[in-house]
Amino acid sequence: MRILAKDLKSAAEKGEKNAVLSGWIHRIRELGAVSFIVLRDRSGLVQLVLDAKCDLTLESVITVRGEAALNEKAPGGAELRVTEIRCLSGAAPDLPFQVNGDVSRTGLEAVLDRRPLSLRNPAVRAIFRVQSTIIEAFSAYLRENDFTEIKTSKLVSGGTEGGTNLFSVDYFDRKVYLAQSPQCYKQMLVASGLERVFEVAQAYRAEKHDTPRHLNEYVSLDVEMGFIESEKELIELEKGILARVFEEVARKNSGDLELWAKNGASVPKPEAVFNAPVIPYEEALGIANEESAKKKGARIFDINPDAERYICEWALRERGVDLAFVNEFPRRHRPFYAYPLDSVRTMTFDALFRGIEITSGGRRQHDYNAQLEALPRFGVKPESMEDYLSIFKYGCPPHGGFAIGLERLTAKILGLANVKEASLFPRDRRRVTP
């Protein structure tokens, strides 16, 4: 029966003489008449010793049988002394990408151009194993707290997040759009009586700029809950989610974090997350300006990328965690659905982690008349939002929610310079393949 690379040592300790391993040829080294082959499977790398020349190419898929033997010098402390080798699928010799190399030395565009092959690189694959843990921990935490997972349509009739950054799609004889977020749907489902919902799904933004923090398609980890009084309850919920995510990544992905250690990959301790400061917008601007002044930087008028970086640096120094929540954003900075705290401020927040906004959220306006009055001020025609407005017209609990950007969170855990690295098949202005 097939065993995995990670289990070869224990097979060797048990004296297994007939172990079977399958995977890809990661590396070949010939030493006289002996070939040392590094085999890669989903669990890692393992050394095969073959008493012959290896005439197979790198990346060929093989299955081997042999004796498991302890060897301190081999990766993982064991090797397989091969008695039988079978090629399941040979790889062409002209590999366009050095799969077993250090990807950070290859340019990002080349890595993305060769996505099917670059994903074979253990460090690149590690990114998506971490991401899988994030999704799993996020979902598990919410399920345990009585949230229902939803899947909503990504074909919509209008925008929710303001601006004109919508992708239009031909839909029979009319135009529809790709959803910028599941905002209206998650609110509808809270009002439907589900009360607590979450969704993990793609969101689309037709933003023209090309920055290390923007994708045109990203995965949004969305949460919405009923019967809240302010954004503070949501911040507490997000702290619980992040603490669980970091705990699970530390537990399940220590090997993956190690592959990105040179980039400073790490997760904060769960207890540190609960210590993250919650700073009202005006105060946060003050902190950003003080930090900027210390570094002789420019004056800051807004929570822009520089401010996000400064506030996280401050939080790390003052609270021991590079995570901070900024709340009470002015109305002018938030979408139509934000709930007012007073005539200027809203019950909204952002979470900043390691210098970047990873979350936006807040309490929502749930009063029908107030919503009717607010929409035109944001350039939205109430007639175009009839279904959405009907949820307020017919009784809706006070509620709120937030969304975490999956790629940004992943990139910040691993120390990746660009969110595109944390997207399996990133979409940007130029790229729609592979």
Ligand code: AMO
């Ligand atoms: P917002 O538009 O701030 O809020 O998005 C929430 C989070 O999603 C991520 N994100 C992105 N990631 C990569 N590329 C992009 N172009 C991009 N745009 C957003 C960020 C951001 O913090 N409906 C609200 C959320 C809510 O209030 O529930 C919304 O979508 O991490």
